Structures are given as structure tokens and as C-alpha cells.
Amino acid sequence: MELRHLRALVCIADCGNLTRAAQQLGMQQPPLTRLLQQLEAEMGTPLMERLPRGMRPTAAGLALVQEARMVLARVEAMAGLVQDAAQGGRGHIAIGFTSSAALHPLVAQVLRAFRAQWPRVKVALEEAGSGELLEALLAQRLHAALVRSAWEAQPSLSSRHVLTEPMVVVGPAEHALLQSKRALPLAQLRGQPLVLYKRPAGPGLHDGIVAACVGAGFHPQVVQEAPRLTATLSLVAAGLGLSIVPASMQHLRSDGLAFRRLSGAPGLVAPLILVSQRRPEAQAQALLQHLGSIFDQQLAQQPARRGAV
Structure with missing residues (x-):
């Protein structure tokens, strides 16, 4: 039959x-x-x-x-x-991100739009440090990851620079350096105790902060290191020192913290980079293309959104 x-x-x-x-x-x-x-x-x-x-x-x-x-x-x-x-309408996609990358509003907007356009696709999210995300990508446990650090060339991975945002200083609200709304010259952090995240967790941002401080004429006085950027804010709130974080972390406003823009450090920025498998299975390839298209759509809307605020 x-x-x-x-x-x-x-x-x-x-x-x-x-x-x-x-x-x-x-x-x-x-x-x-x-x-x-x-x-x-x-x-x-x-x-x-x-x-x-x-x-x-x-x-x-x-x-x-x-x-x-x-x-x-x-x-x-x-x-x-x-x-x-x-065509990517079903299946699953595994996306990793560092804690600071997940805090950027664009990431949430992209994930919401992706879920809305492809509701039958299962999206698995994983938060980890940059090194852990790289290992997961190379082991093909993740299809893509949103990170803050540039990747060393890997034949099996491709990367796309999504955007760049400024870094800001954060500290206890009563700190003398945080009382003004004007940009704070980076050189004024000379001698200030700083809380940074451990270099393996964010080598790009860590190295960028150290290089910017040296360029401003001083070596940073690091008194404490944290495993994640979010943990850095907790240590700062506890009074251990100031820190320098991506501007999007201001969305995590907590009682007792204040943020201030920096000046005198033109190279001190936080990139947002999408790293993905270069040759994933066919279904994941289609989903990654959809994800990239949604990033393009959301980025195109960013100027309009800023103007509407």
C-alpha cells in the first residue's frame, strides 16, 4: 500500500x-x-x-x-x-552571555523579539564567564554567546561587533567623587581603592581599565576582585571601593550606589560582541541567521528610542 x-x-x-x-x-x-x-x-x-x-x-x-x-x-x-x-521555525538554540552583557537593554529586546517571532523555538540561556562561554562554544554546547571581550581567532567561531557603550564609575552614593553630575576625569581615581572583576572572567574589560588608568598617568589600586560584574556592585555597596563598569549596569540601580560618567579616557569602552559557531548544524544555522536579523532590526530602532526618551 x-x-x-x-x-x-x-x-x-x-x-x-x-x-x-x-x-x-x-x-x-x-x-x-x-x-x-x-x-x-x-x-x-x-x-x-x-x-x-x-x-x-x-x-x-x-x-x-x-x-x-x-x-x-x-x-x-x-x-x-x-x-x-x-527555515528555523522549530528546534532549539543555546545562547550564553556574561552577566554584564545580559544587563544591556538591547539583549532583552532581542530575546523578546526572537521569542515573539519564533514561539516554537526552544531558547536555552546560560550565564557564565568569558572563558567558560568560549569552552562551551568550542564544545558545541552553545550556538552563540554575548560577551564583552574580543576573542582570539578560532577557526570554528565567528564574531560580530554589535555595539560599544561607555564605562562609568560607580561607588557609594555619599562618596565625594560622585556628588557631581559632570563627567569625572579618570585621573582623579589615582589612589582610590578599586574593585575589579577577575581577569579570567572579563579579560577585555579588565585589561581596558588597567590600560586606561596607565594612560591617565597612574596604576589602579585594586583592593578586591570579584568573579562577576554583578558581584562587583555588591562589594562596592559594601564600601570596599569604587569600580568602573559598563554604563548599562546603571539599570541595576540599588540603594546606596551612585554612577558618574568618565572623561579623559577615550579608549575606555565596553563592546558587546556576538560570537557564534561558524558551521553549526543546518537548523541552528537558520536560527542564528534569524537572531542576527533581529539584532539588525533592534539596532536600527535604537536612535528612535533614544529620541523618544
Whole structure:
């Protein structure tokens, strides 16, 4: 039994006439008659009752027609599922991010838009340090990661610079250096105790801060290191010192903290970089393309959003 036999049987039952069924199927009547005869021979019983003007299903034929309709509907649905998956409409994608990258509003906007456009795609999110995310990408446990540090060249990975944001100084609200709303010259942090995140967790930002301080004429006085940027804010709030963080971390405003823009440090910025597998499986490739398109859409809307604030 083949699908063509089932389609022929259902069409004959619907049309009640071999001639009309053959026309609807786009074939001659003799081949359609042979399909019906082959199916009846395989089933071992008549499936259609011949009438003076047409035919109708026998009891056995009616039972098979009902089953055939379900089989054919399932086959059509399977074809749709396959096409949907091939175009990225189904499946799963695993995305990693550093704690500071996740705090940028653009990331939340992109993830919301992605879920809205592709609701049947399962999105797995993982927060980790840059080194851990790199290992997960190379081991193919992640399809993409949003990070703050530039990656060393890896044949199996590709990267895309999404945006760059300024860095700001953060400290206890009562700190003398944070009482003004004007930009604070970086050189004024000379001698100030600083809380930074451990270099393995964010080598790009860590090295950028140290280089900017040296460029401003002093070596940073690091009194404490934190495993994550978010933990840095907790240590700052505890009074251990000041810190320098991406401006988007101001969205994590907590009681007792104040932020101030920096000047005199043109190279002190925080990039947001999308790193992905260069040759993932076909389904993930389609999803990554959708993700990149949504980033483009959201970035194009950023100036309008800023103007509306």
C-alpha cells in the first residue's frame, strides 16, 4: 500500500465517480481504476460499491477512507513541520552571555523579539564567564554567546561587533567623587581603592581599565576582585571601593550606589560582541541567521528610542 493508493481511494469516495476523481487527480481513468483494484486486492475485499451512476464506499471501504484521511493529514503536517524546521521555525538554540552583557537593554529586546517571532523555538540561556562561554562554544554546547571581550581567532567561531557603550564609575552614593553630575576625569581615581572583576572572567574589560588608568598617568589600586560584574556592585555597596563598569549596569540601580560618567579616557569602552559557531548544524544555522536579523532590526530602532526618551 502506498500513499497514492490512499489518495486515490479518498478522492473516489469524495467524488463518487471515477471520471470526476481522475480529473481531480490529474490522471486518466484506467490508471485510477488499476490503483483501486490493487488496493482492493491487497485488502482482500471490495472497497467501493459500483452503482449505476458512480460508486460509494463499502463498509470496509468507509473504514479505510477514514483511516486514510488521518494518514494523509499526518503526512501533510509532517511536510509542513520539516519545512518549518528547515527555515528555523522549530528546534532549539543555546545562547550564553556574561552577566554584564545580559544587563544591556538591547539583549532583552532581542530575546523578546526572537521569542515573539519564533514561539516554537526552544531558547536555552546560560550565564557564565568569558572563558567558560568560549569552552562551551568550542564544545558545541552553545550556538552563540554575548560577551564583552574580543576573542582570539578560532577557526570554528565567528564574531560580530554589535555595539560599544561607555564605562562609568560607580561607588557609594555619599562618596565625594560622585556628588557631581559632570563627567569625572579618570585621573582623579589615582589612589582610590578599586574593585575589579577577575581577569579570567572579563579579560577585555579588565585589561581596558588597567590600560586606561596607565594612560591617565597612574596604576589602579585594586583592593578586591570579584568573579562577576554583578558581584562587583555588591562589594562596592559594601564600601570596599569604587569600580568602573559598563554604563548599562546603571539599570541595576540599588540603594546606596551612585554612577558618574568618565572623561579623559577615550579608549575606555565596553563592546558587546556576538560570537557564534561558524558551521553549526543546518537548523541552528537558520536560527542564528534569524537572531542576527533581529539584532539588525533592534539596532536600527535604537536612535528612535533614544529620541523618544
